[in-house]
Amino acid sequence: MIGRSANVFAWAWAALLAYAFVSLASAQQPPSTPAPTLGAGFVAEPAYDFEFYFLDVQSGELKKLEKAQANTNVKSGFMSAAGYWEIDGAASTVRFPRDTQLNFVIRGLPRNMNPEDQLTLRRYESTRSTRRFKVNKTNIGGAKMLTSEGKIALVFEPYGATSLKIAPERQPLDAGEYVLASGKNPMTKFCFGIDGPEN
Secondary structure (H helix, E strand, O other): OOHHHHHHHHHHHHHHHHHHHHHHHHHOOOOOOOOOOOOOOOOOOOHHHOEEEOOEEEEEOEEEEEEOOOEOOOOOOOOEEEEEEEEEEOOOOOOOEEEOOOOOEEOOOOOOOOHHHHHEEEEEOOOOOOOEEEEEEOOOEEEEEEEOOEEEHHHEEEEEEEEEEEEEEEOOOOOEEEEEEEEOOOEEEEEEEOOOOOO
């Protein structure tokens, strides 16, 4: 009887020691933290430098604009001439309703570079077969460059790790044809159109 009681006591003592050991080990572990959610804080950025995308602020999705190569063309008149940047097609294939909140994203511009000196948004004139912007004019009084004119004021803010978000300072834009461009690739244009009544 005594032997049996001793065995029970030994088992109980061993169980107590095991419980104490497990409790001590648990106390020494750092408190657990939830696993980070994959993609938390992540925003989609362009895959390539100096390409503009429309930013859907509701979904965070980047959508392609029409990418086109502009040509130069000269129209001559009586004792005058005008030079144009021209894009094939009277209207862009990418359209937005006039009440769309316009935000665009571009990657690759160094953070120490003033984006106002490098990025432009202009409204282009629509003709029967092209979209165009007058860049110079010449007459009997001389020649004048117009590339500094017609710029739509923009606001800029950092976006993601390497990109920049761009928006027109005043919205909505009037109905018409618009073109974004960078100083890096000035003849590569990113185009869109605004549908709706004029102001």
